[in-house]
Amino acid sequence: MHGNRDVNDERRRELSLYEYVQAFDRGDFEAVAKVLTEAISDAELDRQIADVNAVLHADAGLQPVSEQSRLIRELMLRHLPSALVGSDEVPAPITIGDVAARLQAEHAIGQPLLPADLVVNRTLLASMELLPTPVTSATILSLATRLQVMASARYWELFRRAALMLAIARQRGEVQLAAARARSRPRRRSRREVRNE
Structure with a gap:
């Protein structure tokens, strides 16, 4: 059995x-x-x-997650210290700029972007526009068309993958945060437990 x-x-x-x-x-x-x-x-x-x-x-030819995480934390501490989320805060939705920042970090650790793509990526770093969902090849192509940004097909595929990885990491963090909050809440005692005291 x-x-x-x-x-x-x-x-x-x-x-x-x-x-x-x-x-x-x-x-x-x-x-x-x-x-x-x-x-x-x-x-x-x-x-x-x-x-x-x-x-x-x-x-995808990416570095191990632990190495990416370490480098991204280091870069964020150095350049965007206010972007780090406290343990009790819910992370903000993912923006186009967030994805561009991830690609910039990956470029810094050896996932090179073509020179023209690097220029495009730098322009997208400042974008606070929310990332469209779901993140599919079609939505990313639509985004590129709407933004009127000319980059290689490789760049947009890297962008899509980076967006997916950010979304998964963020989603996993939210699930873990919810689980941690649930564990930290005091357990409600039953009437029997209260009477037996």
């Missing part, structure tokens, strides 16, 4: 991972968040999602 439960758990994880990857490719943050919420209570699913993220990073 225990074997069936393990098989069912593994099948559920496989389906969740499939849904996660499909949602990631579609830019469907709500579906990604749903799977990440499942992973809060399933350590094995969380580990498998981390493995998938590592493969996606490697496929």
